[in-house]
Amino acid sequence: MRILAATLLAALVAAPAALGASFTFTVNTTSPVTAPGVTLNGDDQTTTFTMSYTVAYTGGNNNAGWHVSASSTALTSGSATLPAMQVTTVAEACGGSCTTAPNNSVTWPVTLGTTAQEIYNAATTTGRGTFSLTPTFQVSYPANAQPGTYSATVTVTGATGP
């Protein structure tokens, strides 16, 4: 019986390592995200909004690190457009079972375009555990912006790889 228990315990300990790393990426903010509106007044204005992501990099051999990337279509309202959004910062916090904090090398601001680019990353052998990320997006309204509701699609990607 003792042997069986020891075997099971060993299996429990070894299981994650044997199964390898598991990676999940979650956007917690409900889509669509509605950014705070502004009243156009002839001045240049900016507003910001945040999203909430969860990155869980768990299991055994979770050594590769991970990347969070974003891209965005143009902000359009009919034929009117706004300047590209910028990610001005990304706040990180441990969400649980964190063994190694992410070592991020991305410098902000990052201006979003249609091609994805990293907005946060965890270098190799870092970012082990479950982490909450809160990026801040900035929307610019030039003085000559046209009134309307502007729409865009932001594609947010969490990936593990080289």
Added chain:
Amino acid sequence: MRRRLGLVAAAALLLAPAAHAARPTPSAVFGLRAVGNPKVGYFVYDLGHGATQSGAVIVSNVGTRTGTARLYAVDATTGATTGTVYVTDRAPRLQGRWVSLAQSHVTLAPGKHARVAFTVHVPRSAKPGQWVAGIVAENVVHRTSRRTKGRTGVRINVRDLTIVAVQVNVPGRAVASFAVGGITAGGSNGYQTLLVHLANTGNLLRKPGGTVSISNGHGAVERLPFHMDTFLPQTAIDYPLLLRKALAPGSYTATVRLSFDSAGGRARTTTAVRSFAVSNHDVTQVFTSAAPTKPAPGTTSGSSRSSTPWLLIGALAGAGVLVLLLVAALLRSRRRPSAESAAGAPIGSSPAPAADTAAVADLPARTEPEPPPAADMPAPADEPAFERADDDCRPYHYWEVAYDRGELGGDGVWRFPHRCRNCGLEVLAENVDDAAAQTARAPQPS
């Protein structure tokens, strides 16, 4: 007892790979796990020309609602800020085409997982090197969009993708090499950048580092070290380097030193010297608060916008009914003296820093706020009285901004000395609004 222990162990085994992703509203959340490649957590295959490899991913729903994940393969490329990113808005054209998934969709209840097989087939025409594709699990959700009413707002639809990489190492001669292209000035919203065109002309994944040293006719101006994330082979980017000190309009030389590991693992450095210029328009584009995409009317290459506060001009117009009327008209055209506007503003007569002077100290060419059209900016009821004395800083200061002494803060925001012409109060502020906010919090000078 044995049965109970067995159940506990089985449950633990099942739960072990699942992530604990918190989510406020019930929804499906999909995780990916690379089967059979536990050492790195993603797939790395050494495959010869024409070879085929089978693999599998485990898709798990760690959310709280049944959902469907769309599964597909994508190409990888180098992101603008380096790092492996994936091209998810079009069908794969490169290595993503090497990957074929057995299923395009999988529907899972909460806590369930499914094994999805795939194959990687390397074409006979494939070139040697380290190539990357991705397997995507995209949460398929259909949500109704809302519209904001009454105000100008933004609605962002969000796509949520989880990706695991598939790296294929095709045997052959390994080459690590980079090319340095041209350099251009860029930036927006107060952040001046240099865009350095770089290309990984080899066939290996690399994470280069290096420096860009900027000089002009007067000597060294700035040195920018950088550390890149993964740079994929046969890709090129315009790598943005954030300038710590703004560059004034003029001509510069940049020496780019790029360090990376050779194919044999030894350190190697590529050096290139490139010339670039910063124009008035470049600087205006960056330091105008909202970064208009086009130059303001009247912008010319040889002029810059005024650094004299517009309201100050009115105040200096002096006494007399006619002048008061003029000032009144000007004052009524803006809600308050610190309001900023850029677009459509004419270029003032304040000279831009000479191109041949020391670059760092001469920054400016920053656009000074101009009054918005009077029709758009009705004066509030509590408009300042015209007879306000010059030495009275209430309710407003008359800011003079030293754009040539800007400082880049630790938060990446440029701030400039703002000095009140009347009371001499000086604060370091992002703009006149910021200065006004700071002084509103601080005691007023007597």
